[in-house]
Amino acid sequence: MNLEVFLFYAFAVLAIGSSLLVVSLKNTARALFLFFITLFAMAGLFLFALADFVAITQIMVYVGGVLILMIFAFMLSNKELLADLQHISGSFISMPSWQSLLLAIGFFTVILLGLKEWNNDMPEWIMSNIKSGDIISPTDNNIHQLGIKFMTQYVLPFEVISIFLLMALIGAAHLSRKEDTQ
């Protein structure tokens, strides 16, 4: 077992284990801070798929933006937070509701069965790309290629998504403004 496989399994166990803990912890503040670890581990997994730019973007956008926003919203919407943090209640882990547990496990089984069937024959485009050698290798300059692709082949989705982001941010600012009281 070489180092690469070991690191992949370490990141996978970290991601799955910490997300399980996020689900099962009763204290929302602790769960949100654990979500940091999940997102970092996911960024590590992206690196193993040779997507370094996506991994960096994940850390910058999610850890730097989304999570801070969530913690802000949580602290603004929960007055019992400080009391919650000071005395640790007896039950550390919340009881699972068995209906949703059943549904999630059933969904997981369906996905795994589909994966098992699918694994016998890979899609045709993957096979032809493997044959012609068009696979991303660890020495490629991904960021350079991505920049070119964004400005040539994918320029229309790029512009659409920038307008969409502007709309969403203006909408969020409009929603969270103070109401006039006259």
Next chain:
Amino acid sequence: MITLTHFLVVSACIFCIGLYTVLAKRNAIMILVGIELMINAAILNFVAFSKYDKINYGGQVFALFAIVLAAASVAVGLAIILNVYRHYKTINPDNITDLRD
């Protein structure tokens, strides 16, 4: 050697944990966290398939778009949650039962 199947199994696990979070939690912020987990699992799938697509880079480009969409949805969702809290004094979706003022 890390194959495609490894990534797919990990992302299936994360997706189902996110699904469980959305269904089981009684807190709007934790439901948002569950949606983020599901989006992250989808991004992991995109990125894993993109390894075999050097010509178009479709998976990585779409993964970046998905990250932007997730950030926008979180911004709007949290604004809505704060407004709901100001109005109802709770963020438990079970207690928010009436639409009008």
